Amino acid sequence: MIKDQTQLEQFQLAFDNLLQTSVYQVPQKNKQQALLPIFNLLHQHHQTHCLAYANIMQQANGTVNALADLPYLAVRLFKQLSLSSVPQQDVFKVLQSSGTTSQRPASIFLDKATSGRQSKVLVKVLQETLGKQRLPMLIIDSPAVLKDKSLFSARGAGIQGLSFFGRDHTYALDDNMQLNWSAIDAFHQKYQDQPVLIFGFTFMVWLYFIQGLKQQAKTVRFNHGVLLHSGGWKKLEGQRVDNHQFKHLLAQTTGVERCYNFYGMAEQVGSVFMECEQGYLHAPVFADVIIRDPFTLEVAPIGQSGLVQVLSVLPTSYPGHSILTEDLGTLIGTDDCQCGRQGHYFTIQGRLPKTEVRGCSDTHSA
Numbered sequence: 001m002i003k004d005q006t007q008l009e010q011f012q013l014a015f016d017n018l019l020q021t022s023v024y025q026v027p028q029k030n031k032q033q034a035l036l037p038i039f040n041l042l043h044q045h046h047q048t049h050c051l052a053y054a055n056i057m058q059q060a061n062g063t064v065n066a067l068a069d070l071p072y073l074a075v076r077l078f079k080q081l082s083l084s085s086v087p088q089q090d091v092f093k094v095l096q097s098s099g100t101t102s103q104r105p106a107s108i109f110l111d112k113a114t115s116g117r118q119s120k121v122l123v124k125v126l127q128e129t130l131g132k133q134r135l136p137m138l139i140i141d142s143p144a145v146l147k148d149k150s151l152f153s154a155r156g157a158g159i160q161g162l163s164f165f166g167r168d169h170t171y172a173l174d175d176n177m178q179l180n181w182s183a184i185d186a187f188h189q190k191y192q193d194q195p196v197l198i199f200g201f202t203f204m205v206w207l208y209f210i211q212g213l214k215q216q217a218k219t220v221r222f223n224h225g226v227l228l229h230s231g232g233w234k235k236l237e238g239q240r241v242d243n244h245q246f247k248h249l250l251a252q253t254t255g256v257e258r259c260y261n262f263y264g265m266a267e268q269v270g271s272v273f274m275e276c277e278q279g280y281l282h283a284p285v286f287a288d289v290i291i292r293d294p295f296t297l298e299v300a301p302i303g304q305s306g307l308v309q310v311l312s313v314l315p316t317s318y319p320g321h322s323i324l325t326e327d328l329g330t331l332i333g334t335d336d337c338q339c340g341r342q343g344h345y346f347t348i349q350g351r352l353p354k355t356e357v358r359g360c361s362d363t364h365s366a
């Protein structure tokens with residue numbers, strides 16, 4: 001027990017150091033040096049405190065010398081097992097990621113420490129893109145998403161998490177997912193000449209905002225607006241829209257030129273991978289990404305599409321620090337993106353074919 005206290009204390013010290021570090025300016029080699037001891041500590045911590053994790057990791061004792069050698073859990077295990085590394089009385093919130101009708105949702109067990117780390121890191125990462133000022137915020141969703149308990153899954157939590165970055169929160173859609181013109185007009189009148197934050201899940205923004213405007217042959221100009229969107233492109237596959245078209249039509253209908261997608265798992269809230277001006281997703285200093293060949297699970301070289309493994313230093317209350325997702329992505333490079341950010345940068349292509357559909361915004365059926 002005493003040994004473990006020291007482990008968590010060591011972890012907390014290392015984490016506090018990371019919080020003082022620049023989010024995107026650490027070259028990959030130094031970043032790996034800083035993160036390795038933290039992930040080794042997390043692996044040991046979860047082995048000690050989560051029996052299911054310890055059983056799965058029986059063959060993976062000891063420490064590793066490279067991030068790519070860290071053991072990982074398949075993301076679907078969070079649906080099949082209750083993975084918690086804290087006593088039940090310390091669980092302060094259980095986050096449910098969306099499930100399909102045939103699948104139970106994943107349960108993510110949060111204690112106060114993990115939840116606090118998630119908020120702190122989300123703030124640090126998003127401030128790099130948005131700045132420190134809280135902007136008037138237009139939310140591309142219906143206010144029902146927060147009221148309806150059955151909807152309050154990842155979508156509600158995502159909106160709540162992002163709300164912190166805005167003020168005068170205004171919902172652009174009504175309960176029937178139609179554009180709420182009285183709300184939009186009032187917001188537009190007040191804020192059209194100043195920076196505003198627009199946030200929504202990718203599929204909601206495309207289907208109900210951009211397409212909604214287009215169908216009504218209307219535009220609403222926010223020339224100083226910035227759009228953040230997340231939640232994946234899966235629902236949009238039938239619509240034949242890619243990031244480029246999305247941005248193009250967004251600019252046409254709203255005048256918003258700054259548009260950033262971000263990638264993150266409900267299993268790793270807080271550690272998000274934000275798109276840069278060049279259109280690539282970047283790993284912040286708190287997280288990393290590894291692409292694996294879907295057949296051999298070996299690390300894939302730069303430029304080769306594969307399964308995305310995500311690492312996050314945040315979770316101590318559940319063993320979600322190293323997860324193999326069912327998403328396909330490609331590592332584009334290391335330390336040399338034109339935007340100047342250091343570390344790994346990548347793109348997401350979608351989900352592995354023939355796996356079950358799941359994603360934050362996918363909880364809303366059109």
Ligand SMILES: [Zn+2]
Pocket residue numbers: 276277278279280282337338339340341345
């Ligand atoms: Zn970049």
